[in-house]
Amino acid sequence: DAGITQSPRHKVTETGTPVTLRCHQTENHRYMYWYRQDPGHGLRLIHYSYGVKDTDKGEVSDGYSVSRSKTEDFLLTLESATSSQTSVYFCATAPGDGAYEQYFGPGTRLTVT
């Protein structure tokens, strides 16, 4: 158990509003990831971080930005939420890159109306 929390756990927002999801870890893992899970798609990588202020894009990064100012926190921002961003968002951490097992947070269910 990597001690990963996500906030909020549930959120309903309107199209066009900005939304920030937070991931917090207590394990001092270097790598952190944001995924989205949608029916029929499995999990898809949005962005990841390989250190403080070091981030890179995943396969579905359009419409999302991230920031990591501290080892323990990784923020995912939807600048202007759209209905297509309705999803369950998972944060994960790992001591190394994707070759290492990842530990997942409980998820955030986001609904954009």
Next chain:
Amino acid sequence: AQKVTQAQTEISVVEKEDVTLDCVYETRDTTYYLFWYKQPPSGELVFLIRRNSFDEQNEISGRYSWNFQKSTSSFNFTITASQVVDSAVYFCALAFSGGSNYKLTFGKGTLLTVNP
């Protein structure tokens, strides 16, 4: 292209039956890693196993076993004597070299329902 295919969308078995979940992957990398994760109805994702491409030894952990065959690009997962608590979505994943960091790509998952 890096890809993971889990052809079985849903499987339903009766308790105590053995069940195999299939995973086929595609990659041009010679070094890669394969994973299985479990997502029970509560929603969290739980790591089950990690395998690197140079280790084709099969692995057994209790009622769980994994069969890695590079010749067929498969990494199948078998649950022996299934139990209701095994009901979950199971994801197979492939870590491939995406520049300076390995990245993980997931299959779409197989929903396993074990009925009493």
